[in-house]
Amino acid sequence: ETGVTQTPRHLVMGMTNKKSLKCEQHLGHNAMYWYKQSAKKPLELMFVYNFKEQTENNSVPSRFSPECPNSSHLFLHLHTLQPEDSALYLCASSQDWDREQPQHFGDGTRLSIL
């Protein structure tokens, strides 16, 4: 799936660092999502954006800060993370937030917190 591109693919950071994850979609979609995939746990929805407006914040700690400057780009800013935040972070997009529109996923960023 090359329609949704995530960078970097891997990221190792200390707990005091600040970094950002980037997601770009080339599908002309208007809705974008961040999910967290931890070992032995279901994928967890973190944030939803529709037409650049955040519509869902699934009780995510404030050390995760999303940004959606336009419908094609989505960022996840990271600050003062904890070891339990180590996971695969997946970005997805869909045409809009109609339930019938399937979500297309990127390959994810593997984040490791030292």
Place this chain on the structure above:
Amino acid sequence: AQSVTQPDIHITVSEGASLELRCNYSYGATPYLFWYVQSPGQGLQLLLKYFSGDTLVQGIKGFEAEFKRSQSSFNLRKPSVHWSDAAEYFCAVGGGADGLTFGKGTHLIIQP
């Protein structure tokens, strides 16, 4: 609250044999159901989806799934698996502004 249960964490199937992966859901309204596959180091790829109409839906790579409202199930099937089908399979419900609710996944192992 919506939820998805995939009761099998691991399944091992011989190459060429048939496959069925189980999925049970809980959803308050008409469910929107999806199956995704994830190969190592990659994101999720949509296999098929169900919203309404014919309860047997066809997807990519020779997969199909059957929606059974009475059993709250949406099981994934394939008549003959190939070694390249080895991956993690996720069932999901919902979508839209609420995002998708996923099961924990089933790890499929293909024996030669």
